[in-house]
Amino acid sequence: MARHGFLSAFLSVAVIWTSTAVPTAAADEPGNRQIYVTNILSDNISTFDIAADGRLVRRAELVTTDAAPRSIVVTPDGRFAYTANGVKPMTPDDSNSISMFRIAPGGQLVPLRDPVKANKDPDALAVAPNGRTLYVVNRGTDTVLAFRIGGDGRLTRLAEPIATGAESARGMAMPPDGRFLFVSHGDPLGTAQDWLTRFAVYGDGTLKQLGDRIPIGTAGGAMAVTPDGRFLYVPCSGSQEVFGFRIEPDGELTPVPGSRFDAPDVPIAAVATPDGRHLYVADGGLIASTSQLVSAYRIKDNGALVRLGDFTAGRAPVALTPTPNGEHLYVSNINSWDVAGFRIEKDGQLETVEGSPFPTGGRQPAFQSIVVKPNLGPVAQFSAYPTPAGRPATFDATGSRDPDGRIARYDWDFGDGTVLQNGGATPAHVYQQAGTYHVRLTVTDNENCSAKLVYTGTSVLCAGSAAAMRNETIVVPRTSA
Numbered sequence: 001m002a003r004h005g006f007l008s009a010f011l012s013v014a015v016i017w018t019s020t021a022v023p024t025a026a027a028d029e030p031g032n033r034q035i036y037v038t039n040i041l042s043d044n045i046s047t048f049d050i051a052a053d054g055r056l057v058r059r060a061e062l063v064t065t066d067a068a069p070r071s072i073v074v075t076p077d078g079r080f081a082y083t084a085n086g087v088k089p090m091t092p093d094d095s096n097s098i099s100m101f102r103i104a105p106g107g108q109l110v111p112l113r114d115p116v117k118a119n120k121d122p123d124a125l126a127v128a129p130n131g132r133t134l135y136v137v138n139r140g141t142d143t144v145l146a147f148r149i150g151g152d153g154r155l156t157r158l159a160e161p162i163a164t165g166a167e168s169a170r171g172m173a174m175p176p177d178g179r180f181l182f183v184s185h186g187d188p189l190g191t192a193q194d195w196l197t198r199f200a201v202y203g204d205g206t207l208k209q210l211g212d213r214i215p216i217g218t219a220g221g222a223m224a225v226t227p228d229g230r231f232l233y234v235p236c237s238g239s240q241e242v243f244g245f246r247i248e249p250d251g252e253l254t255p256v257p258g259s260r261f262d263a264p265d266v267p268i269a270a271v272a273t274p275d276g277r278h279l280y281v282a283d284g285g286l287i288a289s290t291s292q293l294v295s296a297y298r299i300k301d302n303g304a305l306v307r308l309g310d311f312t313a314g315r316a317p318v319a320l321t322p323t324p325n326g327e328h329l330y331v332s333n334i335n336s337w338d339v340a341g342f343r344i345e346k347d348g349q350l351e352t353v354e355g356s357p358f359p360t361g362g363r364q365p366a367f368q369s370i371v372v373k374p375n376l377g378p379v380a381q382f383s384a385y386p387t388p389a390g391r392p393a394t395f396d397a398t399g400s401r402d403p404d405g406r407i408a409r410y411d412w413d414f415g416d417g418t419v420l421q422n423g424g425a426t427p428a429h430v431y432q433q434a435g436t437y438h439v440r441l442t443v444t445d446n447e448n449c450s451a452k453l454v455y456t457g458t459s460v461l462c463a464g465s466a467a468a469m470r471n472e473t474i475v476v477p478r479t480s481a
Helices: 003-009
Strands: 033-039 044-050 056-058 069-074 080-087 094-103 109-111 122-127 133-138 143-149 155-157 169-173 180-185 195-201 207-215 231-236 241-247 253-255 269-272 278-282 293-299 305-312 317-322 328-333 338-344 350-352 370-372 383-385 392-396 407-413 428-430 435-445 453-455 460-463 469-476
Touching (some): 033 069, 044 069, 069 122, 069 370, 080 122, 122 169, 231 269, 293 317
Antiparallel strands (some): 033 044, 033 370, 069 080, 080 094, 094 109, 133 143, 143 155, 231 241, 241 253, 278 293, 328 338, 338 350, 383 392, 392 428, 435 469, 453 460
């Protein structure tokens, strides 16, 4: 049996498509966030709007892709999306392509042009944290392809495919600094030990393999990296475990204490929360799986995992994503053709969102089939109105803005040792001494995005940047006689 045939191998299970009517989403509002889900059997993408309480409202129109879309990613600026289109189950067809979309201001996907060609059976995708390069794992040839992302979203191949270094290439992940790329391997139908391989990423986005391959369990899947770039987690569906590694500065991987960690059923995908405190694993990523579980773990300071419990999603959970603010988790389900929604509690426990699960309107989400549109970082701006020492100087940051939400927090450092946390947009401050002071403002938006980029392996959650901080130098004169 061909390695790429795990879906078709299980499609002896009867499949019946029943479409459920859902209301069209309400008009877009500032801060509105979308989730996109690929459907491998119906060759399309479902678009959901996330309501304030975490409910999903599906848009009526399904967006057509090339045949058999699997993985989907969005660029850090939220302008473009890409799908990997692979083997069409129960047919000899293989699209071998990447579909490209522009994301309209309201979140609608607009096809750019005809898909570009990949190698045999493209499966996983990853967008580099800087948004300049798209990487594609090709399971049919055990290679990685790199594409340059143009300013218009179109893809240009950077180099010839590079071998991944092992058989059955599957998942990818990068740390937030974008210096390395990790590739998992494993046939979901296999029983042998599989491997993890590492690549250095050059400045132009091209790759060079690093060192020896690293043993993992059986059938490595979709990996997760913590937002601080310290830890990598690899779910292995065949051996029912999660491997944890510390990412060293040179790209070496060191097992975290206690690795390997047990996971139930078929652990196929993992994701870390934006604060890096918790890890969630989808435990049912094969059509033959009867699992409905998502497992929750607490990530300790040393990277070790503490299992918190298992929670019921839909039938055969296969892919998952948190929201940029870390308040909700969404899980696509390969057998029930829907998305389960959870509220993430402070202790990592999951509470089901009212109305969950939410039908996709399409047929069969598959590997890495869900992505959330990134939160764009806020931009700090302020004016200072100094007065003589001993009198209140005033500041005005009402010109600060957030492209897809609102400014929720203003943190001030007045440069004289005084720090005012959450001090509002128009604070006043008394300088006791005349002199030159360097004032800094840091703003945070309503989804907790600020100056830090939040990236968890394949897509950005928060496109934070230095623009969230503003520095100004002011001169406080002496008090006049």
